Amino acid sequence: MNTRKPTLGEFIIENQASFSYSSGELSRLLNAIRLAAKVVNHEVNKAGLVDLFGSSGDVNVQGEQQQKLDVFANTTFIQALKNRNIVCGIVSEEDDDFIKVDCIDNNNSSKYVVLMDPLDGSSNIDVNVSVGTVFSIYRRITPIGSPVEMEDFLQPGINQVAAGYVIYGTSTMIVFTTGDGVNGFTLNPAIGSFYLSHPDMKFPETGSIYSVNEGNYTHFPVGVKKYIKYCQMDEGDRPYTSRYIGSLVSDFHRNMIKGGIYIYPNSTIHQDGKLRLLYECNPVAFIAEQAGAKASNGYQRILELKPKEIHERVPFYCGNTAMVEKLESFLLDK
Ligand code: P6P
Secondary structure (H helix, E strand, O other), rough: OOOOOHHHHHHHOOOOOHHOOOOOHHHHHHHHHHHHHHHHHHHHHHHOOOHOOOOOEEEEOOOOOOEEEHHHHHHHHHHHHHHHHHHOEEEEOOOOOEEOOOOOOOOOOEEEEEEEEEEHHHHHHHHHOOOEEEEEEEEEEOOOOOOOOOOOOOHHHOOOOOOEEEEEEEOOEEEOOOOEEEEEEEEEOOOOOEEEEEEOOOOOOOOEEEOOEEEHHHHHHHHHHHHHHHHHHOOOOOEEOOOOOOOHHHHHHHHHHHOOOOOOOOOOOOEEEEOEHHHHHHHHHHHHHHOEEEEEEOHHHHHHOOOOOOEEOOOEEEEEEHHHHHHHHHHHHO
């Protein structure tokens, strides 16, 4: 009996039929992401040896110091997506405006758009802490064959056809959903293939980890302060454990496996929160819900928020449903 775990490529082929609307294009899109992930992984793993550490000297649209690997990752994913005539447009954290993808024959019949944070948590690169790529895939809503437009990107998260992340950690993984559960694939660097290491990922029933930058505590809304004190009380199943890496993908991935909540609230420092709705919160929220958990802005389901601009930020509370709902109850208490 063949007990070898399927590769990501084999998994995509085996599940092709379950990808909504897909006529093979979504499979080709996921394969492009797989290739780019391997290329970025190779550079992340040797960054210090080839002076890919440190900043590029530029500043991105967020006003954040652009790290050299940010630029490399952005270029790599954009090129992989452009080369296969599978997308008509791209939004990246690293680019001010959306990118129109005109295919060679100028007849771009592609029906998908991709929104991504090519290297999230990049401020951790120089200190050898895990970083990640986050991606979100939608079908375009303007006519196929016409130039892609802003409304193709400003769709609510419930319209995503697929979403996932790459985590460049002690091992490199791709975790993604196409709306039929969450599956995790681990790269075997000796072979260069991703293998299905975490089938049908689900949050544990309960969680006892809270992830928040407590350095900003005095700037948080009262309800968030109350929830943090609740986590720290010696009562019932608490105190919880505080774990915060400062890399969304790493904090979320650990919480999905061990159970927990990730918190990035609005504050007097970040009026609307820090995380971006389109290419951080929506894809992670899609995965969280598919893994039996919850993602909200404190009052509304993240996936139902109607985006107003491509780099907009929202408060983000994501993890075990009971933990998120407890935090929401503190926010509702006036
Ligand atoms: P802070 C990385 O810049 C990021 O977008 C997330 O990956 C991470 O969770 C968060 O910001 C860290 O922000 O303000 O705690 O350093």
